[in-house]
Amino acid sequence: MPGKKLSDDDLKHFDGQLRIMLTVLHGDMEHLQVDALGDGQRVELQGDEGEGYAAEFSLELLQRDEKTAQDVIDAIARLETGTFGRCTDCENWLMKDRLRAMPHARRCISCQREAEANQF
Numbered sequence: 001m002p003g004k005k006l007s008d009d010d011l012k013h014f015d016g017q018l019r020i021m022l023t024v025l026h027g028d029m030e031h032l033q034v035d036a037l038g039d040g041q042r043v044e045l046q047g048d049e050g051e052g053y054a055a056e057f058s059l060e061l062l063q064r065d066e067k068t069a070q071d072v073i074d075a076i077a078r079l080e081t082g083t084f085g086r087c088t089d090c091e092n093w094l095m096k097d098r099l100r101a102m103p104h105a106r107r108c109i110s111c112q113r114e115a116e117a118n119q120f
Protein backbone atom coordinates (compact mmCIF):
# COMPACT_ATOMS: atom_id res chain seq x y z
CA MET A 1 0.00 0.00 0.00
CA PRO A 2 1.62 3.27 -1.05
CA GLY A 3 1.85 6.22 1.30
CA LYS A 4 0.68 9.78 0.67
CA LYS A 5 2.41 12.85 -0.73
CA LEU A 6 4.45 14.68 1.90
CA SER A 7 3.50 18.18 2.98
CA ASP A 8 6.02 21.04 3.10
CA ASP A 9 6.09 20.70 6.89
CA ASP A 10 6.92 17.00 6.59
CA LEU A 11 9.69 17.77 4.14
CA LYS A 12 11.12 20.42 6.45
CA HIS A 13 10.99 17.95 9.32
CA PHE A 14 12.82 15.21 7.40
CA ASP A 15 15.34 17.71 6.05
CA GLY A 16 16.25 18.67 9.63
CA GLN A 17 16.37 15.04 10.72
CA LEU A 18 18.65 14.01 7.84
CA ARG A 19 21.08 16.85 8.51
CA ILE A 20 21.29 15.90 12.20
CA MET A 21 21.90 12.28 11.19
CA LEU A 22 24.71 13.34 8.91
CA THR A 23 26.36 15.39 11.66
CA VAL A 24 26.09 12.50 14.12
CA LEU A 25 27.43 10.03 11.56
CA HIS A 26 30.40 12.24 10.76
CA GLY A 27 31.17 12.56 14.46
CA ASP A 28 30.94 8.79 14.85
CA MET A 29 33.16 8.18 11.87
CA GLU A 30 35.90 10.37 13.26
CA HIS A 31 35.92 8.39 16.50
CA LEU A 32 35.76 5.07 14.71
CA GLN A 33 38.54 6.02 12.33
CA VAL A 34 40.84 6.70 15.27
CA ASP A 35 39.84 3.36 16.81
CA ALA A 36 40.21 1.41 13.60
CA LEU A 37 43.43 2.89 12.30
CA GLY A 38 44.95 3.86 15.62
CA ASP A 39 48.08 5.94 15.59
CA GLY A 40 50.17 3.04 14.34
CA GLN A 41 52.52 3.27 17.30
CA ARG A 42 49.99 2.09 19.81
CA VAL A 43 49.20 -1.03 17.76
CA GLU A 44 52.88 -1.84 17.47
CA LEU A 45 53.51 -1.44 21.16
CA GLN A 46 50.61 -3.51 22.46
CA GLY A 47 49.55 -5.39 19.33
CA ASP A 48 47.72 -8.25 21.01
CA GLU A 49 44.70 -10.15 19.72
CA GLY A 50 42.22 -7.96 21.59
CA GLU A 51 43.47 -4.80 19.99
CA GLY A 52 43.20 -6.32 16.53
CA TYR A 53 39.69 -7.49 17.14
CA ALA A 54 38.60 -4.06 18.39
CA ALA A 55 40.12 -2.42 15.31
CA GLU A 56 38.35 -4.84 13.00
CA PHE A 57 35.07 -4.25 14.74
CA SER A 58 35.46 -0.47 14.44
CA LEU A 59 36.28 -0.84 10.77
CA GLU A 60 33.09 -2.81 10.23
CA LEU A 61 31.06 -0.13 12.00
CA LEU A 62 32.85 2.51 9.99
CA GLN A 63 31.95 0.85 6.70
CA ARG A 64 28.33 0.56 7.79
CA ASP A 65 28.30 4.22 8.85
CA GLU A 66 29.80 5.25 5.53
CA LYS A 67 27.02 3.44 3.70
CA THR A 68 24.38 5.05 5.91
CA ALA A 69 26.01 8.47 5.45
CA GLN A 70 25.86 7.98 1.68
CA ASP A 71 22.17 7.06 1.96
CA VAL A 72 21.57 10.21 4.02
CA ILE A 73 23.46 12.39 1.51
CA ASP A 74 21.42 10.85 -1.33
CA ALA A 75 18.19 11.49 0.59
CA ILE A 76 19.14 15.16 1.06
CA ALA A 77 19.84 15.35 -2.69
CA ARG A 78 16.36 13.89 -3.33
CA LEU A 79 14.89 16.58 -1.05
CA GLU A 80 16.55 19.18 -3.24
CA THR A 81 15.29 17.66 -6.48
CA GLY A 82 11.78 17.11 -5.08
CA THR A 83 11.81 13.31 -5.29
CA PHE A 84 12.28 12.71 -1.57
CA GLY A 85 9.75 10.35 0.01
CA ARG A 86 9.19 8.35 -3.16
CA CYS A 87 10.49 4.88 -3.85
CA THR A 88 13.47 5.03 -6.22
CA ASP A 89 12.20 1.86 -7.92
CA CYS A 90 8.42 2.04 -8.26
CA GLU A 91 8.06 5.78 -7.47
CA ASN A 92 5.19 5.21 -5.06
CA TRP A 93 5.16 7.40 -1.98
CA LEU A 94 6.76 5.75 1.04
CA MET A 95 4.68 5.28 4.16
CA LYS A 96 5.32 8.13 6.58
CA ASP A 97 5.98 5.63 9.38
CA ARG A 98 8.77 4.12 7.33
CA LEU A 99 10.31 7.54 6.73
CA ARG A 100 10.02 8.40 10.41
CA ALA A 101 11.94 5.26 11.33
CA MET A 102 14.38 5.61 8.45
CA PRO A 103 14.30 9.00 6.70
CA HIS A 104 17.12 7.89 4.40
CA ALA A 105 15.11 4.91 3.04
CA ARG A 106 15.34 4.73 -0.76
CA ARG A 107 12.68 2.17 -1.46
CA CYS A 108 9.23 1.20 -0.29
CA ILE A 109 9.09 -1.97 1.78
CA SER A 110 8.13 -4.29 -1.08
CA CYS A 111 10.87 -2.97 -3.42
CA GLN A 112 13.39 -3.12 -0.56
CA ARG A 113 12.51 -6.77 0.05
CA GLU A 114 12.93 -7.52 -3.61
CA ALA A 115 16.27 -5.70 -3.79
CA GLU A 116 17.56 -7.62 -0.77
CA ALA A 117 16.37 -10.94 -2.18
CA ASN A 118 18.23 -10.23 -5.43
CA GLN A 119 21.42 -9.34 -3.61
CA PHE A 120 22.39 -12.93 -2.91
Ligand SMILES: [Zn+2]
Nearest residue numbers: 087090108111
Ligand atom coordinates in the same frame (compact mmCIF):
# COMPACT_ATOMS: atom_id res chain seq x y z
ZN1 LIG B 1 8.76 0.63 -4.46
